Amino acid sequence: MNQNMTWRETLLYRGGAVLLALALTSLVIWVSSPSTPPWEVLGLVFRGAFSTPAQGGLSWKKVADVLVAWIPMLLAAAGLLITFAAGLWNIGVEGQIVMGAVFTTWVLRLMQDSTAPPALALTLALVAGAVGGALWALGVGLLRTYGGVNEIFGGLGLNFVATTVVLWLIFGPWKRPGIGSMSGTEPFPPELHLPTWGDTRLSGVALLIGLGGMALAYVLLKGTSFGLRLKAVGNNPRAARLMGLRPARYMMLAFGLGGALVGLAGSIQVTGVYYRLIPAISSGYGWLGLLVCMLVNFDPTWAPLVALFFAAINIGSIQLPIVLSLDSSLAGVIQGSLVFSFLFTEGLRRLVLQRRARAAAS
Amino acid sequence: MTWDTILTGLAGVVAMATPVVFATLGETLTERAGVINLSVNGTILLAAMGGFAAALTTDNLWLGFGVGMLIGGVVAALLAFTSLSLKQSQIAVGFVLALLTRDLAYYLGNPFVGKQGPRVPVMTLPGLSRIPVLGALLFDHDPLTYLSIVLIFVTWFWVYKTRPGLILQGLGERPAAAYARGANVRLQRYVYTILGGMLVGLAGPTYSLSVKAGWKGTISGLDGIGWIALALTIFGAWNPLRGAVGAYLFALLQWLSLVVQPYLPDVPTQVLQVAPFPLMILTLLLVNIGNTEWMKRTLAGLPPDARHTVARILRAMQVTPPAGLGRAFEEE
Incomplete structure (x- = not known):
């Protein structure tokens, strides 16, 4: 297609997507509680990301919470951008977060009784998390390249395996003294927590890792020949092979690298958020990372901002059950509607472009 | 363990497989036409919740199943329009819809969590149910199970033994050839996607109004079933009979994991369930x-x-x- 749209028109379609998403969510809110106007509910979600309704005003604690949710989403999205560049649907992202958390917990358990300095223990634990995520992603890669199993199903299967492993660990070998429970393993001592800022839950180290991971993905995909070759393999494996590239090797590299970044997300959930392993350690951040990637059309440029927005929605919706006794899963409805509306308007835009090209040709 | 408890257990397997059979048959039809509907997992949840809510508020079971199928059809129609007409990636759209419908089910289902709702009564088939072994296994169920068994064979017959079925195979295998022979590829893909979606939708109320009656939000135990149905479609090689066999095997595994539990005290129950x-x-x-x-x-x-x-x-x-x-x- 040689014709392009002006930025004004493109902006119009993007705005249309937002309006469509707003309309969809408003409809859902109206169905669930006809007595509360939708804008009141959405306003509460928005304000809830920056302040506590009881006190009002800007709450740094809340802002920090948003950033805490932003970090794993950044890492998940960064890893996914790399696998997407190679043309892979890494649905196994949730399992990779989980295995990152498992490997981190494992190393911390080994180190907590030793005399090693906490900084060393934490560093090793983070590295282990990256390794865990990478190994799990390479599992999906192996299934795809040597097992003929499509990465979507290999990933889904390994997600379930990861969940099984976590449950087995929490209720089996790593159970709390006495009896295992859904509340997770025994918490780690404070010296094995990533240090946080003031009385917030935000850790500077974690934030740096999150931003660093996203920067790495950006530079890799936008500024290196490796990124270019990765995209060549992703766009057309057959042509890439003719150019002398080995698609299977690039896919495995993408899985390994992407998985390592995703695994770090799980690592930080353990060392910086929960301080133990819990069954729902991934908190769905892997799925959200996927949605973020789709919403930015797999281009890293806007990914951090969209991830921040999604994190704000997540934190803001925590107020819903407290204030309006609505379920906080509305966050997922808003995020899902946005991505669906984006795909929808993107389709309309392409249709219009196609019509124009046809009209110009005749 | 006595013979009777085993037989009861196996009859339970047939019942538990019913919704999985519906979903697998639906997805098989859709994929035969060349369309992947990845939204199955969320669709089943939303249809289960919607069907339960409708049946509970109106006290009408039929309406519950109607709503479930309607939800499945609408989600599939959204997927069909966005991917077939607007040319967006089926994987992307399907995946977003899978997440969106799941969260919609949890959000909208919140007021119905834990409520006691209606349940489809068992309809023992006179005569047939007295056949030894088979009677207890196959003919002492609710009407949905009978419907699912009939549908397995109807779908198989449709795909392999009828003329429209032959065209359906062509839609997925060689759409260009099917088009050249006069088939309206896009229209037929729409039809099979929506039809398949309605079958997937039927799986929802089959859970919430029959085999796992009620709606319990995130702990309903339905999250994941849709992905299994998608895997079973592949396992079944897009053949309704083989896919159905897969569904029964899956239900059998679920039952076995409960049966072996007392013999494996060291393995946590949560592990066996997954x-x-x-x-x-x-x-x-x-x-x-x-x-x-x-x-x-x-x-x-x-x-x-x-x-x-x-x-x-x-x-x-x-x-x-x-x-x-x-x-x-x-x-x-």
């Missing part, structure tokens, strides 16, 4: 590995006797997806 899911991936590996290059090369290097045996086993399990699956089709 065990059938990882096993699915193994079966997918088995049915796909025969297609890979290295396996073909390895086979070629084996002595002839071993080669023939291994090749025969692999071929028996091997599946090949419809050639046009997931690909957009341009009509000019």
Whole structure:
């Protein structure tokens, strides 16, 4: 297609997507509680990301919470951008977060009784998390390249395996003294927590890792020949092979690298958020990372901002059950509607472009 | 364990497989037409919740099932329009819809959590149910189970033994050829996507109004079933009979994991409950590995006797997806 749209028109379609998403969510809110106007509910979600309704005003604690949710989403999205560049649907992202958390917990358990300095223990634990995520992603890669199993199903299967492993660990070998429970393993001592800022839950180290991971993905995909070759393999494996590239090797590299970044997300959930392993350690951040990637059309440029927005929605919706006794899963409805509306308007835009090209040709 | 408890357990397996059969048959039809509907997991949840809410508020079971099928049809229609007409990636749209419908189910279902709702009564078939073993196994269920068994054969007959079924196979295998022979590829893909979606939707109320009656939000235990149905479609090689066999095997595994529990005190119950899911991936590996290059090369290097045996086993399990699956089709 040689014709392009002006930025004004493109902006119009993007705005249309937002309006469509707003309309969809408003409809859902109206169905669930006809007595509360939708804008009141959405306003509460928005304000809830920056302040506590009881006190009002800007709450740094809340802002920090948003950033805490932003970090794993950044890492998940960064890893996914790399696998997407190679043309892979890494649905196994949730399992990779989980295995990152498992490997981190494992190393911390080994180190907590030793005399090693906490900084060393934490560093090793983070590295282990990256390794865990990478190994799990390479599992999906192996299934795809040597097992003929499509990465979507290999990933889904390994997600379930990861969940099984976590449950087995929490209720089996790593159970709390006495009896295992859904509340997770025994918490780690404070010296094995990533240090946080003031009385917030935000850790500077974690934030740096999150931003660093996203920067790495950006530079890799936008500024290196490796990124270019990765995209060549992703766009057309057959042509890439003719150019002398080995698609299977690039896919495995993408899985390994992407998985390592995703695994770090799980690592930080353990060392910086929960301080133990819990069954729902991934908190769905892997799925959200996927949605973020789709919403930015797999281009890293806007990914951090969209991830921040999604994190704000997540934190803001925590107020819903407290204030309006609505379920906080509305966050997922808003995020899902946005991505669906984006795909929808993107389709309309392409249709219009196609019509124009046809009209110009005749 | 007595013979009677085993028989009751196996009858339970047939009942538990019912919704999985519906979903697998629906997805098989859709994918036969060349469309992947990845939204199954969320669709089942939303249909289960919607069907339960409708049946509870109106006290009308029929309406519950109608709403479930309507939800499945609408979600599938959204997928069809966005992917077939607006040419967006089926994987992307399907995946977003899977997440969106799941969260919608949890959000909108919040007020209905834990409520006591209506339940489809058992309809023992007179005469047939008195056949030894088979009677208890197959003819002492609610009408949905009978419907699912009938549908397995109807779908199989439709795909393999009728003229429209032949065209359906063409839609997925060689859409261009089907188009050249006068089939309206896009329209038919719409029809099969929506029809398949309605069957997937039927699985929802089959859970919430029958085999797992009620709505319990995130702990309803339905999250994941849709992904299993998608895997079973592949395991079944897009053949309704083989897919249904997969659904029964899955239900059997779920039951077995409960049965073996007392004998494995060291294994946490939570692990056994999710065990059938990882096993699915193994079966997918088995049915796909025969297609890979290295396996073909390895086979070629084996002595002839071993080669023939291994090749025969692999071929028996091997599946090949419809050639046009997931690909957009341009009509000019």
